[in-house]
Amino acid sequence: MLMDTILFYLFAALVLGGGILTITRRNAVHSAIFLILSLLGVAGLYLLQSAEFLFAVQIVLYVGGIMVLFLFVIMLVNLDQAAKEKQFNRQWTVALACAGLVGAEIFYFLAKGAGAFQLAKGTAEANTGMGNTERLADALFSQYLLPFEIASLLLLVAVVGSVVMAKKRI
Amino acid sequence: MHPITTAHYLGLSAALLLIGTVGVLTRRNIVIILMSIELILNAVNLNLIAFSKALQSVNGQIFAIFVITDAVAEAAVGLGILIALFRNKETVLADEIDLLKW
Secondary structure (H helix, E strand, O other): OHHHHHHHHHHHHHHHHHHHHHHHOOOHHHHHHHHHHHHHHHHHHHHHOOOHHHHHHHHHHHHHHHHHHHHHHHHHOOOHHHHHOOOEOOOHHHHHHHHHHHHHHHHHHHHHOHHHHOOOOOOHHHHOOOOHHHHHHHHHOOOOHHHHHHHHHHHHHHHHHHHHHHOOOO | OOOOOHHHHHHHHHHHHHHHHHHHHHEOEHHHHHHHHHHHHHHHHHHHHHHHHHOOOOHHHHHHHHHHHHHHHHHHHHHHHHHHHHHHHOOOEHHHOOOOOO
16 A cells, blocks of 8 residues: 555656656657656556556557657657747746636645545446456447447548648649 | 545646646647647546546546547647648747738
């Protein structure tokens, strides 16, 4: 139990520190590196909550896939000029104030209603003796089959769309 | 030391969401705005996984998989748009792209 607490705070520090550094760095490559750190922290939190399959997906897909895509685009697009200019836009004070307000609201209600999260637990699903991946696959290919197929359609549209966007002449 | 509850995860997820929101609202570089959107989507996933654990149900994790799928599609299309934009306007700063602004 104590180990869980320590690990949670460690990963939370990784996530929040990486996130803050991502949005404050001038160089986009540094931002990408810190985003990887943050995403690894999120992966660790998945593991702490016994979502092992999503832990693997997070590392393979985010750290291995999306971030490489980001780094490729950073190398393709010339960012030297942008790094020399002002990094934050004119309305940053208003934006910070609004985000702070929303944050105060969220944390107020979270602190007030923290006791409400003692939810009913221990349904039959947990005691079937199946692993996390097995249970996920079971639900994904039976109950969620139609959304799964629609997601494949979405990915097809995204592939075609990004090729059309990035190609010089079709 | 208190044991870690669902509320801890929700607080962390809210903090990550706010960091992402601030990034989207204040940065000028489009690449970093797209990265901030990834942060926001990860905050959502943390929330879903926390409730999936609290309810001992696998449904939250399924939703997280769909959110990741959306994040991938969004990143691919967003970066495609960015490349097309850079080819035409020679800039990656969001407030210099004001073609539709009156």
